[in-house]
Amino acid sequence: MSRADQASLRVIPGGLSVVEEAARDRGGIRPRGGPILRPGRNCWKLxxxxxASVLVDGADYFAALEKAIRTxxxxxxxxxWDFDGRIRLRPDADERESPPLGQLLRAQVEANPELEVNILVWSESIVHTPGSTKEMLFGxxxxxxxxxxxxxxxxHPIYAAHHQKIVTIDDCLAFSGGMDLTVGRWDRTPHRVHDPLRIDPDGKAYPAVHDVQMLVDGDAACVLAEVxxxxxxxxxGGGAPLDCDCSHDYWPEGLVPDFVDVDVAVARTLPEYLDTEPVHEAVxxxxxxxESARxxxxxxxxxxxxxxxGDVIEKRLRALDGPEIVxxxxxxxxxxxxxxxxxTNRDxxxxxxxxxxxxGRLRILYPAIADGGETTQVFVHSKVVVIDDRFMRIGSSNLNNRSIGLDTECDVAIEAKNGAQARAVTRLRDRLVAEHIGVTAERFALEMERRxxxxxAIEALGGGKCRLLPFEAMSxxxxSHPVPGTRLLDPSRPYRILRLWDRFWRRRKLGR
Structure with a gap:
């Protein structure tokens, strides 16, 4: 990272926690009505x-990715965070047409003499993730x-995770969001209790899973390629320089974009580590x-x-003119x-x-599927925030302490600037909610307008095979305070003693 880039990062001053700095900077709720996206404060670049397209669930993302890889x-x-070359991006297709991901990458390299494939996976994935430990360790x-x-x-610092989920194609097309290319991520809409295609490379079935990824091209893809x-x-310590010379069209054939000519923000989390200063744009x-929601x-x-x-959401709930929160x-x-x-801390x-x-404006829910007397939960892995009809954020950041300042994260966001973009934001929200309650986005939109x-609208249309159920803690x-050990097991920044240890060994390595 260049000195100029490091100087542009938003750094938390020494001695202040994220919470303390947030309180100092804001002093309360930020006035609503102005722009949300502010490069240098809450995003890196715009x-x-x-x-740009929002890809909901693994079937849509993986199919678009396979087309992109072939370009x-x-x-x-x-x-x-994890990777497994044994997965198939289109398990509904013949294996000769859609081979396992590792084989697809190898074939693409052999067909293109200048193509390089670089795959970077969190070091502790071999212990903590479901992907193939054997392939990661022995190839x-x-x-x-x-x-x-x-x-x-x-x-990365001790106990931290590399959590960004990014794929870039020739620095001209980029996917970023919540999905890793590993086992247990592929599923399709509508989710089913039992789907014969929802199996891992060993033939073992896994539960229904919901996730979201964003696809962008143009200058926005170049920024993600830079990340x-x-x-x-x-x-x-190596790698090719950035090359955003996009002489042909990389957009996946047949995919209709949700947005056209739109500004996309990229927001990151980087923990303090060695020569890297901390960045907290995502939170x-x-x-x-x-705070901007109406x-x-x-x-x-x-x-x-x-x-x-929780502090921020609580203030919105206590406000007389606050928004509904789902x-x-x-x-x-x-x-x-x-x-x-x-x-426990969630509850x-x-x-x-x-x-x-x-x-009475709050609902905290989880999705489930009822089929023939059997009810199964849908595992939510997505990280999405939609505000009114004017803002959406899709990325890797959870709403936990680790994502504030310990793990590396990358989120992308769009703030609507015209009617077409606002309608696209609304359609995304309606599509997501409609999937969880088993109706069409159009029907949900009509119910929203009517009520x-x-x-x-959710409560009027819920109760079918696909449903949203309240958490037990809602009643x-x-x-209601964090459990003992939270600062140790879900920290918002690297442990101070370990930061000193990292610096000590760094100086020894450099002979300083």
Whole structure:
């Protein structure tokens, strides 16, 4: 990363926590009505996309990605929390037409003599993620090519994760959002209790899963390519320079864009580590967006545990003229630590927000499918914020402490500037809600218009096979403060003692 780029980063001054700085900067709710996106404060850069599309669920994302991979001639960069080259991007197609991802990448490299494939995966994925540990540690046949490089990313503080999910094609097309290219991510709309195609490479079935990814081209894709290549250089010390000379059209054939000629913001989280200064654009963007809402806030998240974000939502609930707030979230947590920190803190934050909801404008729900007497939950992995009809944010950032300042994150956002863009934002929200309650987006939009309420429309149309159910904590009693150990197990910044340790070994390595 250049000195100029480092100087442009928004740095938290030494000695202040994220919460303290937020309180100092804001002093209360930011006045509503002005623009949300402000480069240098809550996003890194704002760049124009000729086209942008929201890809809901893995089937749509993976199919578009496969088409994009086949257009690459110079560079494919993949960043992820996890990766598995055994997955198939289109399990509904014949394997000869749609081979496993690793084989597809190898074939593309062999067909294009200048193409390089760089795959960067979180170093601890071999322990914590569902992808193939064997391939990450020992390689696979498809990796045996000089222009395919698979690296484990160790450039992060202890206990931190590389969490960005970005794929760039020739620096001219970019995908960014919540989906990793690994097992357990493919699913299709409508979700089913049992889908014969929803199996991992070992033939094991996995539950229904909901996720969202954004696709952009033009200058916005170039900015995301810069994020990806900066990360690759930091982690490996090498990599090709940025080359956004897009002489032909990379847009996936047949995909109708949701937005045309639209400005796209890129917001990041970077933890303090060695020579990297901390960046907290993503959380600032989420807070500014929530504070700007007039009528509705719609959120999808795997986790919502952050007390800082809880403070902001609580203020909106207590305000007489505050918006309706609907949160759709994953219900189940896996593992003892995740259940203790994420699950328990989620329930405690729900209770706190329920107590603040003096006007009955809050709903916190999880999606489920009922089929033949069997009810199954849908795992929500998406990270989405939609504000009124004028703002949407899609990315890798959860609403937990880790995403504020410990893990690396990347979110993309659009703020509507005209009627067409506002309608596209509204259609996205309607499409997401409609999927969860099993109706068409058009029917949901009509119900919204008739009732003038997001909450009322959901409750009027819910109750079918696909449904949104309230969390138990919306009605039970219990504590509403974070559990003991939260600062240790879900920190919002690297541990101070470990930051000193990192710097010590860095100085020894450089001989200083």
């Amino acid at each position: 760049a124009r996309a000729k086209r 690459a001639t110079r560079s494919i960069v993949i960043l992820g 696979a046949a498809w990796q045996e090519h000089a222009r395919i490089k698979v690296k484990l990313d160790t450039y 990806a290549k900066d990360r690759w250089r930091n982690a490996t 600032d963007l989420t807070i500014d967006a929530i 009528d509705t806030i719609y959120i999808e998240a795997q986790y919502m545990t952050s007390s800082l974000l 949160v759709v979230m994953a219900h189940e947590c896996h593992g003892i630590i995740e259940k203790w920190v994420m699950g 405690r934050l729900i209770r706190r927000l329920r107590q603040a909801d003096r006007y 003038g309420s997001l909450v009322a 039970d009693e219990g504590p």
